[in-house]
Each structure stands twice: as structure tokens, then as C-alpha cells.
Amino acid sequence: MIIINDKPGQLCNQLWSYAPFIAASLEHKNTFVTLYFEDNFYLFENLNRFKNIKFGWFRRGKIDIYLRKILLRYIRIIPNNILRTFRIYVDKTNWKEESWPEYLITKKNNIVFVGAGCHKKNNSFLLKYHSQIVQIFEPKKIYKQKVDDKFREKLKDFDIVVGVHIRRGDYKDFLNGIYYFDDNTYLKAMEAIKRQSDQEKKLVFLLCSNEVLNLDFYGKLDIFQISDPNSISDLYALSCCNYIIGPPSTFSMWASYYGNVPLKFIKHAEESVNLEDFSEIVAQDTFANGNLLIHNAS
Incomplete structure (x- = not known):
């Protein structure tokens, strides 16, 4: 699972930051979750088109914001050795500017927190999953x-x-x-x-x-x-x-x-x-x- 822990700019900056991770998640059948998209829920028809691609947990603005605050607060204070026991990877030093290796963020059963704005993008699957991305972001x-x-x-x-x-x-x-x-x-x-x-x-x-x-x-x-x-x-x-x-x-x-x-x-x-x-x-x-x-x- 990839959990996006940042909000990289305006709408299209966000779309370009998320799209490579979405395409990779579709390819590897992993889960993608962005915690920062509540401002744009109302713009798109099919954000819930694929079960493993999630924009917030419930797509309910206030509830998702509340859960995000709780999650991001406590995930940063739980000791790393405990997190790693549950295969949860959080770079507290480079929060929102993580640099995880590709194998780590695509491996099944891992939960990896990623700053999409700064993280290196793998664009390999953008063309392969173009039609699916178009479906997700249909106005x-x-x-x-x-x-x-x-x-x-x-x-x-x-x-x-x-x-x-x-x-x-x-x-x-x-x-x-x-x-x-x-x-x-x-x-x-x-x-x-x-x-x-x-x-x-x-x-x-x-x-x-x-x-x-x-x-x-x-x-x-x-x-x-x-x-x-x-x-x-x-x-x-x-x-x-x-x-x-x-x-x-x-x-x-x-x-x-x-x-x-x-x-x-x-x-x-x-x-x-x-x-x-x-x-x-x-x-x-x-x-x-x-x-x-x-x-x-x-």
C-alpha cells in the first residue's frame, strides 16, 4: 500500500504527482491512498472506479480530514522498530521528501508513506494504464x-x-x-x-x-x-x-x-x-x- 502524505500544489500538480503511483498500483495490484484530495472530490465522476485506488478513506471531506490528522500525528511518534514489525515504512527525517527504492513501495503487504510531490516517479506504466487513469479522472x-x-x-x-x-x-x-x-x-x-x-x-x-x-x-x-x-x-x-x-x-x-x-x-x-x-x-x-x-x- 502506498499512502500519499503530501499535497503537491494545485489540481494538475497533484494529478501529475499521483498518476505514476496510480498506474504502478494498477500494474502491481497494490493499494494507492492519497490523504489530501478532499478539495477536489466534487470535480470527478469515478474516483472510486477501482477498489485499490482510494482518494481519502471515505471520500467524506470532514471525516477524512479528521482521520488524516490522527493518522499522521501518531504514525510519526510510534517507534520505527514497532512500525517495521508491521511492515510500515515511515521516513520521519525526510517526511514528504522520502526517497524509497522502487522494490519497497511496490512490494505487496508493505505500507509505505510517500511524499508524491518530491518522490522520484516511475512513468513506465502511464501509457499502459492511460484508459484507466482517464476513467478515474473523468469530470x-x-x-x-x-x-x-x-x-x-x-x-x-x-x-x-x-x-x-x-x-x-x-x-x-x-x-x-x-x-x-x-x-x-x-x-x-x-x-x-x-x-x-x-x-x-x-x-x-x-x-x-x-x-x-x-x-x-x-x-x-x-x-x-x-x-x-x-x-x-x-x-x-x-x-x-x-x-x-x-x-x-x-x-x-x-x-x-x-x-x-x-x-x-x-x-x-x-x-x-x-x-x-x-x-x-x-x-x-x-x-x-x-x-x-x-x-x-x-
């Missing part, structure tokens, strides 16, 4: 249906949908703002995609952002947004596109992996955008074409 029908209806409407008039992830907000400070781009940067990228696309096919751009956009600025192109969007509806919508473009982000990476959608990162304002550079994400920071995300120096 709730209330979010999914709205997106499906919008795409059904747009695909009556358009052949290709390009998702544009316009990340602002927190990106003003992330890595000293190196990926904080203005509207003109995104517009140039969109125009480049349109020029290179099959001119016999009609193309429309889905705009997703964590801030209110000036849609008039993009008025020369065919654009749309999901009405009353939130993180899960935009995330799912991007996964339904034919292409995704945006700054480096675990958000667009998850959409690419979830929907098998080719993705291209904009890493600087003058970046050339070529359709042949788009590739699907197969693991965090890893593209199907072999490219790896390496952040620019600030």
Missing part, C-alpha cells in the same frame, strides 16, 4: 456535458479546434514571469497556426484563461470560450481539442495526456510556431516525440 457530468454540448455545436461549423491556454495570474511571478505573455504573443501564435493549417478546413480557437480576456483583441479570428468556466471545464475542454498551445504548464500537459492531444509550448514571446513541433504528452515534462520540457533561465 463530473455537470462539467463534462456543458463542454461536450459546446463542442458539438462548434463542430457543426468548424473542422479543427485549437485550444489556447492563456496563463496569466500567478504566472506574473512564476519563474520571475518568464512565461507571462501579452495578448499579442498569443495572437501571433494563433495566426501562425491558422496560416499553416489546411485551408480547406475551417479552424476555430478555444480560449482558456485564469483571468478575464479582452476578446475583441482576437476578433480577426474565430474564437470561443466555455461559458462560466472553471478549472475542470477548461481542462476537459482543452483535452477535447485537436491541438493545444500555451506556456509551459502542468495544466495543458494534463489536458494533452488525458485527451491524447498534440501540444506545443510557447517558451518565449518571439517563439516560432510550427505544426510539426506539436506532440502529445506521455508523462510530465515528456513529449511523445522524445522532447523534454526544460525551463528557460530567468
Whole structure:
């Protein structure tokens, strides 16, 4: 059993931290439990799809929080020799930053506490269990249906949908703002995609952002947004596109992996955008074409 004892960032950081452990647990038929997901229970339809994959013990927010506090408090004060007798492995010195060997965390009947955010990931099974991970993290029908209806409407008039992830907000400070781009940067990228696309096919751009956009600025192109969007509806919508473009982000990476959608990162304002550079994400920071995300120096 793997017990996740940390909460590594926002939603998509959590998904990328958990997914390799979930895939490995499905492969080895072990149990995966994360103790920190109560903020996101309401977003997903099938978190309990597999009996050995658990998001909290009962998926009841207050109860799970209470049990977590008790468990994490007492597991850290019980002597290690007693814990090891029951094959329970807790690294109290490197709590949330453990570095367990692979054989230990996959061995049956072991109970291993792991900080998913920092622990080395085994991505070997992400593609093999892609369909199962998609099932687990299927959005709730209330979010999914709205997106499906919008795409059904747009695909009556358009052949290709390009998702544009316009990340602002927190990106003003992330890595000293190196990926904080203005509207003109995104517009140039969109125009480049349109020029290179099959001119016999009609193309429309889905705009997703964590801030209110000036849609008039993009008025020369065919654009749309999901009405009353939130993180899960935009995330799912991007996964339904034919292409995704945006700054480096675990958000667009998850959409690419979830929907098998080719993705291209904009890493600087003058970046050339070529359709042949788009590739699907197969693991965090890893593209199907072999490219790896390496952040620019600030």
C-alpha cells in the first residue's frame, strides 16, 4: 500500500504527482491512498472506479480530514522498530521528501508513506494504464456535458479546434514571469497556426484563461470560450481539442495526456510556431516525440 502524505500544489500538480503511483498500483495490484484530495472530490465522476485506488478513506471531506490528522500525528511518534514489525515504512527525517527504492513501495503487504510531490516517479506504466487513469479522472457530468454540448455545436461549423491556454495570474511571478505573455504573443501564435493549417478546413480557437480576456483583441479570428468556466471545464475542454498551445504548464500537459492531444509550448514571446513541433504528452515534462520540457533561465 502506498499512502500519499503530501499535497503537491494545485489540481494538475497533484494529478501529475499521483498518476505514476496510480498506474504502478494498477500494474502491481497494490493499494494507492492519497490523504489530501478532499478539495477536489466534487470535480470527478469515478474516483472510486477501482477498489485499490482510494482518494481519502471515505471520500467524506470532514471525516477524512479528521482521520488524516490522527493518522499522521501518531504514525510519526510510534517507534520505527514497532512500525517495521508491521511492515510500515515511515521516513520521519525526510517526511514528504522520502526517497524509497522502487522494490519497497511496490512490494505487496508493505505500507509505505510517500511524499508524491518530491518522490522520484516511475512513468513506465502511464501509457499502459492511460484508459484507466482517464476513467478515474473523468469530470463530473455537470462539467463534462456543458463542454461536450459546446463542442458539438462548434463542430457543426468548424473542422479543427485549437485550444489556447492563456496563463496569466500567478504566472506574473512564476519563474520571475518568464512565461507571462501579452495578448499579442498569443495572437501571433494563433495566426501562425491558422496560416499553416489546411485551408480547406475551417479552424476555430478555444480560449482558456485564469483571468478575464479582452476578446475583441482576437476578433480577426474565430474564437470561443466555455461559458462560466472553471478549472475542470477548461481542462476537459482543452483535452477535447485537436491541438493545444500555451506556456509551459502542468495544466495543458494534463489536458494533452488525458485527451491524447498534440501540444506545443510557447517558451518565449518571439517563439516560432510550427505544426510539426506539436506532440502529445506521455508523462510530465515528456513529449511523445522524445522532447523534454526544460525551463528557460530567468
